[in-house]
Amino acid sequence: MTRVCDLMHRGVLYCFPDDSAKTVAEMMATNQIRSVAVVDETGEVWGSVSMLDLLRLYGKDLENTQAQQIMRPYKIEVDPQWPVEKAIELMKKRKIEHLLIIDPHAGPKRPVGILTDFDIVRYMSDVELGVYEQMLKMLPE
Amino acid sequence: MEETVMRLMKRGAITCGGEASVREVAQIMVMNRIRYCVVVNEKHEVLGIISARSILKAFGRDLGSTKAKDILLPYTITITPSSPLSAAIDLMAKRRIEHLIVVPDRPDSRVVYGLLHGEDLIRAMAKEKEAKP
Numbered sequence: 001m002t003r004v005c006d007l008m009h010r011g012v013l014y015c016f017p018d019d020s021a022k023t024v025a026e027m028m029a030t031n032q033i034r035s036v037a038v039v040d041e042t043g044e045v046w047g048s049v050s051m052l053d054l055l056r057l058y059g060k061d062l063e064n065t066q067a068q069q070i071m072r073p074y075k076i077e078v079d080p081q082w083p084v085e086k087a088i089e090l091m092k093k094r095k096i097e098h099l100l101i102i103d104p105h106a107g108p109k110r111p112v113g114i115l116t117d118f119d120i121v122r123y124m125s126d127v128e129l130g131v132y133e134q135m136l137k138m139l140p141e
Numbered sequence: 142m143e144e145t146v147m148r149l150m151k152r153g154a155i156t157c158g159g160e161a162s163v164r165e166v167a168q169i170m171v172m173n174r175i176r177y178c179v180v181v182n183e184k185h186e187v188l189g190i191i192s193a194r195s196i197l198k199a200f201g202r203d204l205g206s207t208k209a210k211d212i213l214l215p216y217t218i219t220i221t222p223s224s225p226l227s228a229a230i231d232l233m234a235k236r237r238i239e240h241l242i243v244v245p246d247r248p249d250s251r252v253v254y255g256l257l258h259g260e261d262l263i264r265a266m267a268k269e270k271e272a273k274p
Contacts, residue, residue, distance in 0.1 A: 022266075025263050025266040028263045028267070029263050029264040029268075030267075032260070034259070051259045051263060052234065052237060055259055055263070056234050058226070058227070058230045058262060062266060085201075095194075116193075117176075117197050118193050120193070120197050121170055121193050122167075122171045124163075124199075125167030125168045125170070
C-alpha cells in the first residue's frame, strides 16, 4: 500500500501571517512553487496561499496586503499515514490541488510536507523519481 | 497603455494526440516537468487541454485504455495575444485554472499559439514593483 508520506514533498516553504503579498510572490517566483504555507512564530500552521489566491491581486497594492488576508485557512487535516487513495478522493471531491500534511505527533500543527496533484501524476505515470535527471546525465555535453 | 497577454505568454506548447493513453500523457507531463498538455488532432488543431487535475480525476480507471480525448477539458477557455492581461486574470480566477491556451486572433484558426501560465504572472508581480521604486 502506498501511503501519503511516500509521495509527498518533504519540507514546506512558509511565510508569516504579516508578510506582504509581494514577499509571497517573490518566494513563489524564485522557488518555482505554487503554494506557500502561512505559519506563526510557534510553528503552528494557519493556512496557505495558493497561486490562484495571489493572482487575484494582480495590479493591486501588493506591499500593503498581508498574507493572512489572502490565505485560505487550514481546515483539511491529512495524516501522513493515510493511504494515497483516500487523499486523492479528498482532492477530487474538494477540487483542490494541494494538501498540506501536518505532523500528527507534534502538539502544534506543524507542517511536514505537501502533496500536490503533480506528485499524484508522477505516481500514476510509473516514471521512477530521478529518471529525468538520469536522462539529462546521459545526454552528450 | 494596458499590458497585453502577448508580453507574458510563452510561445509554443507541448502537445499529445487524442488517441494517446492517460498513462502516456502522465509520462509526457512528468518527463517534461509540465502540468498541462495540449491535445491536438492530426492537423494540429486544438481539441482541448489536459491538466494534472484531469489526470487526478482519472485515478482508479484503467490508465492504459482510457484515451486522452475522454478526459480532456474541451477547447472553450481561450484567449488571444492582443487581449488585456486583466481579462486573462479574470478568466483564470473565475474558472479556477492556472493556464490558458493562447490562440491567434483570426477567428477561423484553431492552431495553438502558446500558453499563458499563472507562474509567468506571479514572476511579473514579483519583479514589477522593484522596477519603479
